[in-house]
Structures are given as structure tokens and as C-alpha cells.
Amino acid sequence: MKFFDEAKIFVRSGDGGNGCLSFRREKFKPRGGPDGGNGGKGGDILITASAQCQTLQDYHFRQHFKAPKGAHGQGNDRNGRKGPDIRLIVPLGTLVREAETGQILADLITEGQTFAVAQGGRGGKGNKHFATATHRTPRFAQKGEPGTEVWLFLELKVLAHIGLVGLPNAGKSTLLSRLSAAKPKISDYPFTTLTPNLGILENNHGQRLTIADIPGIIAGASQGAGLGLKFLKHIERTQVLVFLLDGSLKGEEPYLSYQTLVKEMEAYDPALLAKPRLVVVNKMDLPSSKDNFKRVQNNLKKLRLDAIFISAKTGEGIPLLINYLFMAIETRDHEESKRID
Ligand SMILES: Nc1nc2c(ncn2[C@@H]2O[C@H](COP(=O)(O)OP(=O)(O)OP(=O)(O)O)[C@@H](O)[C@H]2O)c(=O)[nH]1
Ligand SMILES: [Mg+2]
Helix, strand or coil, rough: CCCHHHHHHHHCCCCCCCCCCCEECECCECCCCCCCCCCCCCCEEEECCCCCCCHHHCHCCCCEEECCCCCCEEEEECCCCCCCEEEECCCEEEEEEEECCCEEEEEEECCCCCEECCCCCCCCCCCHHHCCCCCCCCCCCCCCCCCCCCEEEEEECCCCCCCEEEEECCCCCHHHHHCCCCCCCCCCCCCCCCCEEEEEEEECCCCCCECCCCCCCCCCHHHHHCCCCCCHHHHHCCEEECCCCCEECCCCCCHHHHHHHHHHHHHHHHHHHCEEEEEECCCCCCCCHHHHHHHHHHHHHHHCCCCCCCCCCCCHHHHHHHHHHHHHHCHHHHHHHHHHH
């Protein structure tokens, strides 16, 4: 299934209702005063983020949203009712842009966060509103304001604490399924993962981390090789990156795969490399990984990188990795709060 992480939609808020032009009619009172009520405000278009919604798929089936009008004012001082609002639900991490200019209007991150993207038109005032001591019988009423319309570009950038990056087949999806209850597709060919998978890792203290598993990156991805780098936007917002290397690859390969990842990610956005990173070497259950262990360790040491050695398949090294992941997030949170202070 395609992962719907973009959508273009058209929204229009409701027109305001017209104000009413009316005069009171009562028996034996031929010249009653003005009693035209105000028009109601048109419905707003609201966009709300919710964890109940996972993708922008719905907005591929329906792209036009128009909020109802406000009701017109009526005689006898009756104001028109406000037009009902229309609320569009989007996943957490949705950016709302104006399609024409690309300008970011809102970044909806937290549960329930709401942005009123188009306010309903104001209702027109009825003639009663315009009555004054010197002008008691205004023979006019105001029209309602029209609603506003705009094309929007919605873009989902997954929110996760930890992003898994690696070459195809490194075992990212296997690791995600080991760390969380997620059941991503796993198989022995490259580009098994075509769309991001999310999982939640919970420790014994009930603390939770979300982890994003994305498609594999290959050399030349920044020039469009493989699946390119478009999906890297899903790790732009993660706090910590895990570079997952296949330790069973021969010779210098595990180390070279690390270099490839760094190079391609830098081409996409150097800011990705400013994130704290954890190097994890996988498939340590395989004999070739054991033979290669010292070399991999030494190569990484040359880069002053500490690595954790695991097997996503057997579970070896996983408890240690889990500790590291929680620690990395805690350290980052700590530093973040120091920066804010
Ligand atoms: N022996 C062994 N095999 C593993 C381990 N982890 C993953 N594999 C195998 O490696 C292959 C690739 O695993 P995936 O989890 O699909 O790899 P991926 O990194 O998600 O791959 P893409 O989605 O294509 O980028 C599968 O056949 C897994 O069973 C491990 O720790 N040990
Ligand atoms: Mg995968």
C-alpha cells in the first residue's frame, strides 16, 4: 500500500448570512421600529491533529471542503444561526502549507492541536443595528461577508524519537519488530520497506519511545538511486538516529556502509548529522560477523565511534541497546531543557 504522506486540498469557509431589513408590524402602530436581525457567521474550516489518524489517505478520496453558510437574519429581532464548522482530522506531524506560495501556515504536532485555516465570513448586521436616536428607521441592512478559500498542501512528517537508518537488508525492520509490537514486512531482498513503519518501545518503568523504520539508503540515493532520499523527511524530526550496519558483510563493508549513510544523509540535509547518533552493528549471530568483529570495531574506533553489537534475530545485545536508546533520549531532553533555561 502506498503511504499517503502528502495531499492537496481545497477549503472554503462559509459565507456570513445577510442582515435583515424589516420593520415591526403591530396592530394600531403603523410605523413600527426596525427589527431586522443580524446574519450568522459562516462555518470555519478547522484542521486538528489526532493520533487516531495515521495517514493523509482520506484526502486523496476527497479534496474539496466547504463549510456551510451562516443563516440570514430575520424580522422580529431574530439573528441567523452560525454555520457549522468543518473539522479536518490529520495525523500528528502534519505541516499545513498554502499551496500557491508554499508558506507554512501551521505545524500540528500535539494531540488535539487545532488550526483555523479559514474563518467563516462575518454575518451582516440587520437594520435594527443601524438605528440611532436621529436615524430611527434605517432602510438598509448589511450583506454577509463571503467565506475565504485557499488551496492547501498537507505534508506529513512522522514524529518519532528515534529513526533507524541503514542500507537495504541491514535488518532495520527486524530490529523494529524486536523492539516493539510493530509487524513490518521483513525479507531477504533490498527495499522490502517502501514506506515508514512506526513502533513503540516501552521499558520496565512504563516510559515509551517511538521508533521509525524507513526504507534503506544506497550510495547515490541523493541523486535518486534506489528510492532516493525523499523519505528521509520522516526522520527530520527524530531526536536520535540509529545507524544500523550489517556486521556480516565482508571486509571493510560494514564500515563503508556507515560512510555511505553519512555521505547521502549529508547531501539531503546536513542538519541530520547534527543529531545524536548511535552506531549499531547487527547480525552478530552469523559466523561471518564474528570473524569480522575486531576489524569492524577497530574501523569504527578510528572514527571515534562506539558501537553496540547486536543480533536483531536472536535478541543478543538488545537489552543493552534499549538502555542506550532511553539514555540517549534522556540526555537529549536534559540538554534541550538546559538550552531553554
Ligand atoms: N542472521 C540474521 N539475519 C538478520 C538479522 N536481522 C535481520 N536479518 C535478516 O536480514 C534480512 C533483511 O531484514 P530486514 O529487517 O527486512 O532489513 P531492512 O533493513 O528492513 O531492509 P529494507 O527494508 O530493504 O531496507 C532478512 O532476511 C532478515 O531475516 C540478524 O540479526 N541476524
Ligand atoms: Mg525494512
